[in-house]
Structure formats: structure tokens, C-alpha cells
Amino acid sequence: MSSSTLDYSQDPKRPQYDLIIRKDKPFNAEPHIQDLVKHYITPEKYMFVRSHGPVPMHLNDSHSITIHGGINTKQFTVQQLKTQFKKAHVMMAMQCAGNRRDGLHRVKHTKGVIWGAAAVGNTTFAGCRLRDVLHAVGVVSFKNDLHVAFESVEQCEETNCYGSSIPLCKALDEFGDVLLAYEMNGKPLTRDHGYPLRVVVPGYIGARSVKYLKSIIVQDHESTSYFQQRDYKLLPANVDCEKEAEEYWCKVPSIGEFNVQSFVCYPPPTQNDHDMNKFILSQGYALSGGGRGIQRVDVSNDNGETWQVAKLYQPSLTTSAHIWGWCLWTIQLEYKGYPIVCRAVDSAGNVQQEYPVWNYRGVLNNSWRTVNL
Numbered sequence: 167m168s169s170s171t172l173d174y175s176q177d178p179k180r181p182q183y184d185l186i187i188r189k190d191k192p193f194n195a196e197p198h199i200q201d202l203v204k205h206y207i208t209p210e211k212y213m214f215v216r217s218h219g220p221v222p223m224h225l226n227d228s229h230s231i232t233i234h235g236g237i238n239t240k241q242f243t244v245q246q247l248k249t250q251f252k253k254a255h256v257m258m259a260m261q262c263a264g265n266r267r268d269g270l271h272r273v274k275h276t277k278g279v280i281w282g283a284a285a286v287g288n289t290t291f292a293g294c295r296l297r298d299v300l301h302a303v304g305v306v307s308f309k310n311d312l313h314v315a316f317e318s319v320e321q322c323e324e325t326n327c328y329g330s331s332i333p334l335c336k337a338l339d340e341f342g343d344v345l346l347a348y349e350m351n352g353k354p355l356t357r358d359h360g361y362p363l364r365v366v367v368p369g370y371i372g373a374r375s376v377k378y379l380k381s382i383i384v385q386d387h388e389s390t391s392y393f394q395q396r397d398y399k400l401l402p403a404n405v406d407c408e409k410e411a412e413e414y415w416c417k418v419p420s421i422g423e424f425n426v427q428s429f430v431c432y433p434p435p436t437q438n439d440h441d442m443n444k445f446i447l448s449q450g451y452a453l454s455g456g457g458r459g460i461q462r463v464d465v466s467n468d469n470g471e472t473w474q475v476a477k478l479y480q481p482s483l484t485t486s487a488h489i490w491g492w493c494l495w496t497i498q499l500e501y502k503g504y505p506i507v508c509r510a511v512d513s514a515g516n517v518q519q520e521y522p523v524w525n526y527r528g529v530l531n532n533s534w535r536t537v538n539l
């Protein structure tokens with residue numbers, strides 16, 4: 167569908183944001199990188215927005231969601247979900263798979279919105295557990311090859327509605343923390359973030375957290391949606407255009423959990439007016455997918471020759487079975503004339519890559535070295 171056929175005139179007004187707009191129709195925006203480290207819980211004004219079409223309107227708590235559980239089908243309004251199921255909370259990092267696409271785009275042309283390093287944020291969500299809702303429609307046990315597909319109400323540029331899926335075992339996992347969320351940071355979801363109801367899938371790329379939820383289907387295959395099958399996949403490096411991608415879409419797995427990531431937010435990469443050999447307080451974020459916490463963040467002021475270990479702030483370490491929230495880190499170091507760089511190690515020992523691994527869709531860039539061609 168071409169953009170000219172979709173109507174963006176009813177999109178929300180957005181005076182509350184302090185974001186850099188990467189694309190206005192559909193609306194895609196991220197904060198200034200140094201604003202990300204001002205708060206452990208990202209306030210809405212600094213929370214990136216990633217949309218693929220006009221923001222749906224006329225939705226409210228009487229909007230109903232259809233759940234096809236295989237044998238039973240049930241409908242719940244948002245209001246019923248709020249009152250009939252226990253309210254649960256999760257604090258989690260939401261990260262777009264395209265975060266830091268700019269780094270890959272410098273290597274070679276990529277397809278997609280050119281995000282900087284702030285298509286990520288850390289917020290709290292409240293809602294009911296998808297697990298409880300699936301139990302209520304009779305889905306209680308899982309086989310490994312079952313999936314839960316989500317569909318949204320909105321029209322996207324690429325296709326009719328936004329859709330995606332996750333494995334049923336993630337949805338039913340007692341410690342998976344997948345929610346049908348109606349609040350973010352203690353307030354009702356805003357229209358940009360999925361009002362009145364969205365899925366949130368902690369530890370997975372943002373693309374799986376479907377906003378404006380319309381239906382949930384338990385099925386024996388992944389979602390057939392464009393966003394599960396024709397996007398958010400790591401294509402081999404020899405693929406440089408849509409035509410070449412064609413033969414790979416059905417062969418390559420879709421991305422679920424994201425990889426280990428970190429970035430220096432202060433000083434921002436563009437600021438290089440520091441005094442030589444003077445100390446500065448550098449700050450940044452680090453996170454990993456799948457509930458893996460951050461074990462260590464190394465920071466270098468000499469282009470990766472030597473590394474120093476940063477001080478980590480990751481409060482969720484002590485409270486949950488899994489670590490869905492991000493880690494903020496700080497370190498005092500001398501400015502030596504090079505941009506400050508960092509690399510994180512997660513609890514499974516995964517280390518960030520040194521060089522960008524270019525892929526045509528520009529997803530999962532987590533390199534610590536910036537390549538300028």
C-alpha cells in the first residue's frame with residue numbers, strides 16, 4: 167500500500183515529546199541520546215515511538231479482543247480484562263530491532279527508518295498476564311511447535327494490519343512476564359504507545375509487542391504477517407536488495423530475543439570539545455534479551471586499546487527471576503581525544519561485536535566500533 171492512500175490527519179498532537187523525528191508519516195521518533203541516561207525509568211517524553219501506519223482512533227475500553235485458543239474462542243473487552251484478571255506489573259526495556267541502524271547504514275545502504283542509538287527505553291507496564299487470559303480460554307499446556315499470533319486494528323504502509331507472533335511456551339511461561347498491557351509508567355497507555363491495549367513481550371525485539379491489539383490466535387505456525395515473515399530477519403551479507411532477499415525470507419528464522427547491546431550516551435558522539443587529559447563522567451545504557459542481565463560494561467577512551475570497567479546500576483537484579491530492565495552505567499575517565507566507546511558482556515557471557523555486521527534489513531547492530539566510510 168502506498169503512503170498516499172493512508173490518512174494521518176487524525177494522528178495525535180505531540181507537544182509533550184522531546185524527540186527527534188526520523189519520519190513523520192508514519193510517526194517515528196527517538197530522544198536525544200544524552201536524555202536517555204537522565205532517568206532509569208524512561209519518561210514518556212523521552213520514549214521512542216515506532217509506528218507503521220496511522221494511529222487508530224475511536225478506540226476505548228469497550229474495544230473487544232478476540233482470542234482463538236484452538237478449541238475455544240472468547241471475546242473480552244478491555245474493561246473486562248481490567249476487572250476479571252489480576253493486574254500484573256513488569257519493568258522492561260523496549261528496544262526496536264532497528265536501534266543503531268545508522269551504524270549499519272554507514273557501511274552500506276540498508277532498508278528502513280535510519281535510527282540512531284535511542285530507539286530503546288526502559289518503562290514499567292501494567293496489565294493482565296497473557297498466560298492467565300490463555301488459561302481462561304482453555305490453553306493450559308504447550309507443545310513446542312505452537313505459536314501465539316497477535317493482530318492489530320491499524321492499517322500499515324506495508325500491509326493491512328500489524329501482526330506478529332511469539333512461541334506459545336514464552337506466552338505460557340510463568341516467568342515469561344508477557345502482558346496484555348493497558349498502562350505504561352503508571353498511566354493509561356497513550357495512543358502512540360498502543361491505547362487501549364498492547365502486548366508487551368519482555369526480552370524480545372520491540373516488533374513482537376503488538377499495539378492496538380485486536381486478536382490473539384493460538385496456531386501451529388508463526389504469524390504469516392509481513393512483520394514476522396518479510397522483515398525482522400537477519401539476511402546474509404550478500405543480499406543487498408529486495409529482489410535478492412526474496413529467496414531468503416522463508417529460509418531464515420525470525421528474530422525473537424535481542425542480542426547484547428550498549429552505548430555511550432554521555433558524552434554524545436557528536437560532542438568533542440572536551441579538554442584533553444581532563445576527567446569526564448561518561449554514562450550509557452546496556453541491555454540484553456531473553457532476561458539476561460548485564461555482567462560487565464567495559465569503556466575505552468583510547469579507541470579500544472585499553473578498557474576500564476564501568477559502575478553498573480541494574481536494580482532489577484535482585485527482584486525478578488529474569489532481568490527485563492536495562493542497566494545504566496557510569497565511569498570517570500580521562501578524555502584522550504578519541505570518542506568514548508563501550509562494550510557489554512551479558513550474564514550468558516555474550517560480548518558485543520567489534521565491527522558492524524551489515525545486513526540489508528539493518529537489524530541487531532550492536533557493534534562497539536563505529537565505521538565511517
Ligand SMILES: Nc1nc2c(c(=O)[nH]1)N[C@H]1C(S)=C(S)[C@@H](COP(=O)(O)O)O[C@H]1N2
Binds near residue numbers: 262
Ligand atoms: N500495532 C502495531 N504494533 C507495533 C508496531 C506498529 O507499528 N503497530 N511497531 C512495533 C515495533 S517495530 C516496535 S519497536 C514497538 C515500539 O513500541 P513503541 O512505539 O510503544 O515504543 O512496537 C511494535 N508494535
Ligand SMILES: [Mo]
Binds near residue numbers: 216262263372373
Ligand atoms: Mo521495531
